[in-house]
Amino acid sequence: MTFSRKLVLVASSLAFLSAAPAIAGDAAKGEKLFKRCAACHSLDAGVNKVGPSLAGAFGRECGTVEGFKYGKGYLAACEKGFVADEAFLTGYLEDPSAKLSEIAGSKERSKMAFKLKKGDDIADIIEFLKAQ
Numbered sequence: 001m002t003f004s005r006k007l008v009l010v011a012s013s014l015a016f017l018s019a020a021p022a023i024a025g026d027a028a029k030g031e032k033l034f035k036r037c038a039a040c041h042s043l044d045a046g047v048n049k050v051g052p053s054l055a056g057a058f059g060r061e062c063g064t065v066e067g068f069k070y071g072k073g074y075l076a077a078c079e080k081g082f083v084a085d086e087a088f089l090t091g092y093l094e095d096p097s098a099k100l101s102e103i104a105g106s107k108e109r110s111k112m113a114f115k116l117k118k119g120d121d122i123a124d125i126i127e128f129l130k131a132q
Contacts, residue, residue: 027124048065061083088103090123
């Protein structure tokens with residue numbers, strides 16, 4: 001096989017793989033996992049705990065939960081603007097402070113210390129939050 005054919009084969013394989021949809025999570029599994037989150041977050045609108053209510057969280061613009069006092073790190077990231085979409089939540093649930101720092105462009109800390117390490121768990125929680 002010639003070099004140019006190999007190059008075309010590799011390039012087309014990469015294009016195919018990058019176009020493949022992300023594996024969707026399982027909302028039922030996410031509901032079970034959410035029990036860990038429920039210590040700090042409510043699913044009832046207007047009911048804030050240590051963390052803000054997560055009712056309607058998916059797709060919500062940053063810093064808009066009424067009556068919740070956000071931390072400085074979260075507010076610094078909000079100045080740059082973001083929405084709680086799949087990309088944000090994936091990074092945030094994996095490492096909240098790292099994601100806020102990435103968005104803000106400076107070293108920031110999140111009040112949320114909890115981290116999910118497994119990609120499947122993160123996808124499951126996100127699917128669950130989409131339905132709330």
